Amino acid sequence: MSHTTLPKIELHMHLEGAAPPAFVRGLAAEKGLRLDGVFDERGHYAYADFNEFLKVYEAATAVLKSPEDYRRLTREVLARAAEHGVIYTESFLSPDFCGGGDVGAWRDYLAAMQEAAAEAEAQDGITMRGVITCIRHFGPDAARPIARCAAETAGDFITGFGIAGAEMVGRPGDYAWAFDCAREAGLRLTAHAGEWGGPDMVADTIRDLKVERIGHGIRAIEDLALVDQLAEDGIVLEVCPGSNVALRAVSSWQAHPIEKLRARGVKVTISTDDPPFFHTTMTHEYDRLADVFGWNEDDFHDLNHVALDAAFCDAPTRAALAKRLDAAR
Template sequence: MNMTANLPKIELHLHLEGAAPPAFIRGLAKEKAMDLSGIFDERGHYAYRDFWHFLKVYEAATETLKSPEDYHRLTLAVLEESAASGVVYSETFLSPDFCGGRDVEAWKDYLAAIREAADLAEKRDGITLRGIITAIRHFGPEKARETALCAAETAGDWIVGFGLAGDEKMGKPKDFAWSFDAAREAGLRLTAHAGEWGGPDSVRDAIRDLGVERIGHGVRAIEDLALVDEIAEKGVVLEVCPGSNVALGIYRTWRDHPIHRLRERGVKVTVSTDDPPFFHTTMKNEYDRLADAFDWDEGVFDAIARTSIDAAFCDGDTRDRIVKKLEAARA
């Protein structure tokens, strides 16, 4: 559908390593004489059996990313693909676990390289990037504390948020409360993955125990309409990734996906790709498939873009600049 091609898009839920094109990772592996053949299929795509195997493949791919220079190159590659899909503003999840082993000084070197690449991409492609430091849930609460300290040390105009990702079935949100409190005290805004593999209670727990204003995914809330109404009333924003949910089998088809029902019930929903090459998607593809599944038109997508930039963790000046881009496209 050409209608969606020229629409400016805001993406709030993107894992930087998970957005690495397979060819990019294969190239790095070849440079470093690493054998990663087991994580690709015969067509060169990432290959995994289910979500938990996906996590292992994801972490295997990150083994090629050994230096700040690798992350500089990765950031440029990812933003080039995002911009080609019409993304004008993106927030990406960054994990010091993969960038310097949660050592603050090493993390600062990685962050400097990522920011330098983001500045180049903004000049080249007109796309603005901001970072959300993310603890890995299945690495445990103690390592999350170290990640939170990295976040607190680099909070500011570019590192704007703190989050929690990984295996939702490991531990409870409250196990990570110390890390979220530390991030909040550093001025960071908060999000957490929930309601993807965990049911409605995982969403309720993340909101109550971590005090987040956004939920990554959150779609399983639809199984508890009282929770849906609570989310709508509190104005909690869902970072919805329909293509990811369908690819991983949470919903059988796009028409089965609850994003439309959540939106109709007053929930603030946004649209993102999550880990796009793993799920064979782009932001343009997400828009196209949603338009086809729910007859969404430009007005709906414009409203979603506006909801997304309102929910973005960036500073006011950056938000105003992106809003002007949305308004210029609408005009």
């Protein structure tokens, strides 16, 4: 079986960050909006470093202005993921970009995304769940209304809460109120950490926000005692190797610590993060991991079961997905 058709579970993908450049350009043209500095001469997203990446990301996202825009985006993103064998994806959704943190406006956006997700499940066989994320560099006060949006819409579709954005702004504990609010609403928790911040950022995030998953987490490798603690506690890392290489969080695929983390017993999973920004797909991630680390179909099967066990979905959904993973063996 090729890596393209292998069924896959993806836990770390930003909805807006998965918008193909052509989709964003088309939407901008429909609205008569200019997108200066967003694309290079080949039509790809243009940025030189992580801070520029954030600016370009937010400029591209500004084209998305209505629930209908998000319905179309969701449908496009899920269709593309399904082409690469993804049968379940957890997408980070940001009410900051969907009504500015107003619960009523957020409900309208959410309804549109759910409609597209239901259509994708019926037509493309891909199941989506939403993980609401506050944006770290917007600050702790801005995280509170986002957590309220999450708490008010928690349920079968919105199943998790997290934090994304510029990791070096503030400390994890500054956002504890938002995470406490989400936890009390029954949402499961993840947080970006250890992509740019060192092992201390990973440790502080787990301690202060009480998360069960960490987005990226790769710099934990610099503290082997922390690595062993992650393994012992069953903390799952949502690793996005292609993203880490593209943004130069690591120097190369060969230098990526995912193999060392896994060999030491840490639960790792594979995701694309913001696939068109990093010229990647889930197929590409699997191909490179196979080339660089010699991972085979058994490795990928195990990884997908780790991801499925860590997924923020209910038991019936998990059981149905497990059957699809096992049927492909």
